[in-house]
Amino acid sequence: MPAASYSSLPASPAAAQRAGTEQLRRHSLALVLSALREEAVLSHTALSERTGLASATVTAVTGDLERLGAIERQDQPASGGRGRPRVLFARRRRFSHAVAVQISSDALHYGLADYGGTMIDRFSRPRDIAAGTPDSLLSDMGEAIARLIQRSRLEPAEVGAISLSSKGIVDADGGRLVWSPVFGERSVEFSALLEHWPAATLFVSNETLLVAHAAARKRMAESPAEGGAGLIALSLGHSIGLGIARIEEGQFSVSAPNFGHMLNAVDDRLCRCGLRGCIEATAGFYGILRIAFQVPPNTIPARFVPLTEIEKIALSARQGTRMAQHAFRQAGLALGQGLSRVLSLHENLPVIVTGPGTRFYDLMQPGIEEGLRQSLHVRLNGLPKMTVVTDESSLVFAGHVDRALTAVDQRVVGLR
């Protein structure tokens, strides 16, 4: 409860608002569309119940949406009870499509989803970190996306959104990657990609932000009544990612703070970003490696550490090797201290831990808890609820698709 917060009046009134009552209709359209995302197929009455709109209004709204081509009636009889058979509405899958690309340090994962939210194609391409440049990455991605679209025989205009994610710092509005583990401060301008798919909106997100997005969406779908304040997603791996989703009044907003490079302690541990004392420099895979092997802390970090390396360290830690245990404990401490700072700034949100590093969670947990307990906030509110979710990638893709389709929905709503 502590970190008090509330929000205030309109204030800047003449802001971008249109006519009066038509705004209302837009809201109703959005309501129906969003209900049809949570539950793929709904009858007239079910829509009325879920959205709170009167039955008459549902008729009007679904009529609009059918005319726009965004939804369609399923002609399945769906023979159930006795009376007039219900008409079932569903999003029209061919209406639009979303491309998702997960850019990770060793591979690129591509996915294509239809307007209904189901993945219709996906493939991966390995990535050569050493050889790549921002330009080569862009052209590789352009080709791969073209391929993805051709395989499903789609027209370029049928791509409504392209959503990219990477670890690192992102300028969401500008479609740029500002800082990334691989390219450092050489920024990548993804907006150039849009040339070939003019109908598409581009999203560039931090990867862990999407995890938080997907987790928050899931939580809201499962317990809609819960005004729960939100959640934190923490991704452990070569780098450390964090996403925060805050839920308020049925809406949620999500942000990706620059957690991995938040200052942790004034120590000598050199980070990939060139500074010292970042959380990542202790808790990232290369940080763990450095401590475990007692490499001097100011050694320039390895660009990439294979997971098997860390697993060896973990094995020896589990067998009792002191230095390996110490490395994981230090990593946990840095994470716990960092988390305690995040919690001081927000409320006491539950934490979802993902990423390849979760296999070592048992080794880090004591350190994490110790670090957390060092702050007044945690002492007053107790430890946050921590949940480990191993399958990060599917959360990332869920986040991609949800975010992209939400945008398409908004465009639909804007068309009257």
Place this chain on the structure above:
Amino acid sequence: MPAASYSSLPASPAAAQRAGTEQLRRHSLALVLSALREEAVLSHTALSERTGLASATVTAVTGDLERLGAIERQDQPASGGRGRPRVLFARRRRFSHAVAVQISSDALHYGLADYGGTMIDRFSRPRDIAAGTPDSLLSDMGEAIARLIQRSRLEPAEVGAISLSSKGIVDADGGRLVWSPVFGERSVEFSALLEHWPAATLFVSNETLLVAHAAARKRMAESPAEGGAGLIALSLGHSIGLGIARIEEGQFSVSAPNFGHMLNAVDDRLCRCGLRGCIEATAGFYGILRIAFQVPPNTIPARFVPLTEIEKIALSARQGTRMAQHAFRQAGLALGQGLSRVLSLHENLPVIVTGPGTRFYDLMQPGIEEGLRQSLHVRLNGLPKMTVVTDESSLVFAGHVDRALTAVDQRVVGLR
């Protein structure tokens, strides 16, 4: 830009939403009311321009508000130009009143404002920190507020809101002070105060949150177009306070993180909260004192340090005493490092520095900047814009009044 953030769809649809088109009217009412808070007196046409509502709608809305008693026409001829004289609308001052109490460690400051937002009475009472208990504080406040209201010959029912602020951690919804410098973990239940003023809504806010509130409101009034992301208020004194206001789409929301007791470094410096390494333990007045006089860092902090003590240290620092300079530098470092963490979590917001500690800002500034520069975020985005504002108290009261009257407005809007 980095810390990417966006917000999402409605989603939980059947939430507390009333009938359809009446919502619209409520919005229009709020628009007019809020315009009349930014500019005390506005004509029919001016209202139409500022709110974006059609002239006909303004007639309808002002009619409603007059009927409710919230606004009134000023019968001033306001003889200006040539044509039909404009009717001027203003908030009806007697419509409601707000009580504001600033609880500081050495005094209680009381204020009474009318619905127009002007202070009509104020006085202060000294506070004996050593002798007081939560109960005695409550009863003192009850009496003082009663006195305040009687002096202006108001009925209890004419008090629409009571807004309290303190340093420390606040449970805004519950009307409780969870942790305070004076009472520690002995919480104070202010909700008991409401007994005597049943028509009033109670607000309990962190003091620096109100500073951020007032500053954000001011900024929006001055440059409404600016979608500026928000601002941070930092209050320096015996304890350290922080408030964050984020402005998005004409709305702003404000929160008060637990900054003073955010973990800064794992050192031995004992904080008033009983833990070690809090920012306050280095940057609060008692922290500065402890370092300057080379008292062992784990000494139990003084409950209160007179400002003159710190001024003496500042004087000797300005005269070149090393240890005094060191103390301010350490304080600055802790603040800068802490701020860098806040900035990592939000965007690169400008910072407003207030509080009694601002007189020593010149001594702390180098340390602050050094601390800030230790994080990747600052390196990428540059130092935040820092502005010193000495008159903290008037910002606090402005925040109190604005917050309280906003709540009264919302109640008005709710009444049809």
Place this chain on the structure above:
DNA sequence: ATTGTTTTTCTCGACAGTCGAGAAAATAAC
């Protein structure tokens, strides 16, 4: 004094949206 000019407010009819109630539709049961 009367008439015209100007500026602002107010009124009126049109339009868009939502809602409740009941009509209409479409099926299963009898």
Place this chain on the structure above:
DNA sequence: GTTATTTTCTCGACTGTCGAGAAAAACAAT
């Protein structure tokens, strides 16, 4: 074939916003 049942759709009432023009209320000119 008729009836019961369930769901969808239609209709009229209500609320709200808007644009246009009428009405109001002043000053200026004659």
